[in-house]
Amino acid sequence: MTATRTIRVGTRASLLARTQTDTVVNALAAATPGLAVDTVLVSTQGDRSGAPLEQIGGTGVFVSALRDALLAGDIDVAVHSYKDLPTAPVAGIALAAVPLRQDPRDALVARDELTLLELPVGATVGTGSPRRAAQLRAMDLGLDIVSIRGNVDTRLGRVLGSTGVAPDLDAVVLAVAGLQRLSRAHLVTELIDPMQMLPAAAQGALAIECRADDADLLATLAGLDDHATRSAVTAERSLLAALEAGCTAPVGALADVVETDGSDDLASSGSGWDIYLRGSVTAIDGSDAVRLSISGPLDTAEELGRRLAADLIDLGATTMMGSSK
Numbered sequence: 001m002t003a004t005r006t007i008r009v010g011t012r013a014s015l016l017a018r019t020q021t022d023t024v025v026n027a028l029a030a031a032t033p034g035l036a037v038d039t040v041l042v043s044t045q046g047d048r049s050g051a052p053l054e055q056i057g058g059t060g061v062f063v064s065a066l067r068d069a070l071l072a073g074d075i076d077v078a079v080h081s082y083k084d085l086p087t088a089p090v091a092g093i094a095l096a097a098v099p100l101r102q103d104p105r106d107a108l109v110a111r112d113e114l115t116l117l118e119l120p121v122g123a124t125v126g127t128g129s130p131r132r133a134a135q136l137r138a139m140d141l142g143l144d145i146v147s148i149r150g151n152v153d154t155r156l157g158r159v160l161g162s163t164g165v166a167p168d169l170d171a172v173v174l175a176v177a178g179l180q181r182l183s184r185a186h187l188v189t190e191l192i193d194p195m196q197m198l199p200a201a202a203q204g205a206l207a208i209e210c211r212a213d214d215a216d217l218l219a220t221l222a223g224l225d226d227h228a229t230r231s232a233v234t235a236e237r238s239l240l241a242a243l244e245a246g247c248t249a250p251v252g253a254l255a256d257v258v259e260t261d262g263s264d265d266l267a268s269s270g271s272g273w274d275i276y277l278r279g280s281v282t283a284i285d286g287s288d289a290v291r292l293s294i295s296g297p298l299d300t301a302e303e304l305g306r307r308l309a310a311d312l313i314d315l316g317a318t319t320m321m322g323s324s325k
């Protein structure tokens, strides 16, 4: 890399996106002293439109503007919430690093510090995610699931109120990782057990992309990669891709990386570590669900996802995804 090069890191304008980008910019600066790094704001259709995500093409709309800017050479690095990335790879773009993942769980923020089981029958719970809505309905708690959109603070405001806005929901469900990044995790009234609600594939993880031919930058960014996170997320996304389900499908996936022989340092080698992958597909009306798990060596992450998808399909997953596929 030439001494004069400035790395331009692109970000969406939302507070969550800028906060995530800042952590990457800071990690880059710490890993490579003297590196010049700039942040560039990129506007996306998902930020400009208030329409339901399913209508404007799913969460992929948040991603394509950043990728276009990357391919056009307007930015050098794109930072995404990994779960927002479509499963199909894009020619010319490389996944340069997957940093250490944060807590992947979904979180409830409810009035009066209530938990899911404490919410009364008929309580209103807001979410924009078909996966969360389907899993909440499948719990059969008599909750009224309300479709909501907007940034994290807008959603929190629906329960907690905000300046000039009265609360109109009893609870919302959000990814705890986003709340942590925004220093809002103290508002969580329940961290939902993945046995009850499996998170979206790659929830809580970031994806750092650059142009595939930018060899110097690929080498620099490799220092930010976390091997266990990348393997776990690879298994989850392989499951999602094999189900041919988009990021708004009612699919849950969570891979844990577990030590099997008490010996190895994961940073140097994947042997001695297993992936334990759980997957679920839930009918959007909550009337039916299939849940299965599988485990195997870390370096078989992709295959584990494919095999679990095939098992879920054998149990009827395809019909269950129906029109939300």
Ligand SMILES: NCc1[nH]cc(CCC(=O)O)c1CC(=O)O
Residues within 6 Å of the ligand: 059, 081, 082, 083, 084, 173, 174, 175, 176, 177, 178, 202, 203, 204, 205, 206
């Ligand atoms: N779909 C929006 C989105 N993309 C990433 C996160 C949170 C952080 C993450 O999962 O990495 C969120 C908000 C949410 O689901 O509550």
